[in-house]
Amino acid sequence: MNAPMGAPDTAALSGTVPDAALVRLLDHVDEGVLLCDDTGFVRYRNPAATAMLPAVHPGMPLPVNLRGRRVDLGAGQVAWYLDRADDTAAFLAATARRLGGMLNADRVCKATVELAVQSLGQAALLVVPTRRGRARCWHAAGATPVRQDQVTLAAMPAAVRDTLDGNPVAQPFLWPGGTPFLGGSATPAAWAVPILAAGGPAAALVVAELPETHLDALNDFAARVGAALEAAQLYAAQSRVAATLQESLLPEPPPPVAGLAWGTAYRPARSTMQIGGDFYGAHPISGGAMFFLGDVSGKGVDAAVLTGQVRHSLRALRRVEDDPQRLLHVLNDMLLEGVSEGRFATMVLGTAQSRPGGGLRLTLAGGGHLPPLVLRADGTVETVALRGMLVGVTDTPTFGQQSVRLEPGESCLLFTDGVTEARGGHRGDEMYGLRRLTTALAGCHAMPAPALAERVEQLTTDWLGGRDHDDIAVLAVRAAPVRTGGPRHLHSVQRGVAVS
Incomplete structure (x- = not known):
């Protein structure tokens, strides 16, 4: 409460206290x-400062x-002269600066x-x-400090509930019985105003x-406050939509298929969301699996949608x-009918069929994509001569x-x-290249499929040296090794029994 007229509003604390004559003057x-x-x-x-800064009390x-304007009075005393004409404008400007960059509703x-109390x-x-x-x-x-609590609206005074319903009371009200929310005063006098958003009152x-x-x-x-809270809530809603879209567009792990093993690696470009234009996938078919890996034109959300x-x-x-070849033709027709002009994809599409006695027969179709590599059992790396148009x-x-x-x-x-x-290397502008990748993979034939895909990603990351990069996707298809030797069993040996 403000001090009554005639009672100097000074601090009852140890330290320098203003001279009484100076207080009466001010x-x-x-x-x-x-x-x-x-x-x-x-x-x-002084009373004028009390009206301008009611939340600032002696001792604070x-x-x-x-x-x-700050003036040093000497003897350990400093005076601050406040400009009444600019006080409200300065407060609102400070409010705009503080709330304008916040996109988190709780922080708003x-x-x-904090601003209201200050x-x-x-x-x-x-x-x-x-x-x-x-x-x-x-x-x-x-x-x-500001505290946060959960409450029931029924426990709020009628003035607060009316304000939330869009019918604010045009006069101060007394909180019946006092409240810990407003400092614990027995009957604090308070104003309730609505915080309006696009859909109506968002808070009181x-x-x-x-x-x-x-x-x-x-x-x-x-x-x-209403504008800042609405912006934060809109950003939260858009973030939820983006997260849902992102989750739906991320590559799915290939399903388990008898006779083969999968390895995958995926790293979207830094400049995009956690989704990009590279993709891979696999689906079971009769006797094996259909799999694919590719890239679409463009970057960011547009590329992710096409993906x-x-x-x-x-x-x-x-x-x-x-x-695979006929499937690429059908997919080509669908893209021509439903995709905007200038958007296209590159792709390798294949099927894997189990062979009697072990191993796989792959049928690969190419749509303007990089040729696959085959890691042979002797450690050599072969390039599949696969060509095709976009x-x-x-x-x-x-x-x-x-x-x-x-x-x-x-x-x-x-x-x-x-x-x-x-792009990396000594100068930072040299491409990694197919030849360097082929050389690095020589001798990696014994790696399990997941380790092989991770190896390619690690080689690329090391070459980049922390620089920006394009989307990276890797898919490894490995024919399951043949187990050598049967399972070992423990046999009991029956001792001979003497017969009399």
């Missing part, structure tokens, strides 16, 4: 004045970013209460409804012991067509097809140009 000055000691604690405020430290709520009233409470008659609230009084702000001179500032403050279209199309088309560019494409035989323990490696075109 009581009649229209300009707001704060007297402080040289440690930065307020010792006196000076507010942060205080606007005014906490900052709202510059408007002695206590503040922000009530944000959630669901089923409950609400979250942030509150503080004086110099206490309650400020206790608000001087009438601050009423216009309260309404302007509430408008700025999703390609993956979902292949999921459906593999039920009606199992020949997918989704022309209605008369040519797609190449090759058959590859994998003996047990041999692997076929598919990868995107994020591997071969990774």
